[in-house]
Amino acid sequence: MEVALHPDEHTEAFNDRLKLIVSPAHTFGTDACLLAAFALPRKNERCIDLGAGCGVIPFWWLSRGIRRVTALELQEKATDQLRRSAALSGVADRINVVRADLRDAKTLFPAGSFDRVSMNPPYTKAGHGIASAAPADRLARHETGVTLEEVCEAAAYLVRFGGSFSICLRPERLTDAMCAMRSAGLEPKRLRFVQKTAGTAPWLFLLEGKKGRAPGLRVEAPFVMYTETDSLTAEAKSVSNQAAIQTD
Numbered sequence: 001m002e003v004a005l006h007p008d009e010h011t012e013a014f015n016d017r018l019k020l021i022v023s024p025a026h027t028f029g030t031d032a033c034l035l036a037a038f039a040l041p042r043k044n045e046r047c048i049d050l051g052a053g054c055g056v057i058p059f060w061w062l063s064r065g066i067r068r069v070t071a072l073e074l075q076e077k078a079t080d081q082l083r084r085s086a087a088l089s090g091v092a093d094r095i096n097v098v099r100a101d102l103r104d105a106k107t108l109f110p111a112g113s114f115d116r117v118s119m120n121p122p123y124t125k126a127g128h129g130i131a132s133a134a135p136a137d138r139l140a141r142h143e144t145g146v147t148l149e150e151v152c153e154a155a156a157y158l159v160r161f162g163g164s165f166s167i168c169l170r171p172e173r174l175t176d177a178m179c180a181m182r183s184a185g186l187e188p189k190r191l192r193f194v195q196k197t198a199g200t201a202p203w204l205f206l207l208e209g210k211k212g213r214a215p216g217l218r219v220e221a222p223f224v225m226y227t228e229t230d231s232l233t234a235e236a237k238s239v240s241n242q243a244a245i246q247t248d
């Protein structure tokens with residue numbers, strides 16, 4: 001299907017069919033691809049990505065055979081971009097794009113509607129760091145629109161008993177994330193750190209909580225991005241595929 005691109009937009013190919021429209025305001029990075037792989041649903045699971053942005057996580061899942069995905073995003077331009085991506089790729093019937101605030105989850109879906117929920121949340125806590133100049137960047141990077149606690153509360157409402165919620169954040173927010181999950185009834189069950197090389201400190205963590213489960217955290221082997229010769233590791237290549245592990 002022919003879809004018009006705006007002058008500042010281009011497409012990223014996930015495979016021969018799936019093409020995601022990205023722009024300077026609504027693009028994606030390595031962390032989103034890593035989260036998509038970490039939170040990959042089973043083929044027929046009901047899944048939703050919160051704060052979906054341009055739609056990289058839903059598209060990554062579709063490229064791996066997931067049949068249907070719901071994407072919830074607040075910003076109008078991002079949802080328009082994602083809907084056009086779906087039309088361009090011929091998958092409009094497989095992506096339910098919902099433009100809404102995740103804090104309104106109870107008015108949008110019945111409780112326990114999903115088996116799996118994911119979100120790449122704002123990394124910077126309210127009142128910390130230098131605020132981004134662009135409004136879209138501020139919403140994506142800073143807790144100006146939603147807090148981590150509100151994210152976890154929405155996820156806990158949306159996911160079924162025993163279902164999972166996965167996020168990625170910077171290591172300094174690990175305690176915040178675990179406390180927010182547990183407070184919302186999502187028990188942290190799986191944790192994985194991401195390192196640039198085997199000898200460097202982690203720059204990211206991936207965390208999965210499960211609704212209504214007993215305590216007991218499994219820490220997985222670190223995800224290492226680069227070898228000693230500065231090439232992508234085999235695992236990083238498998239996550240990247242044709243769609244965009246960034247190498248900067």
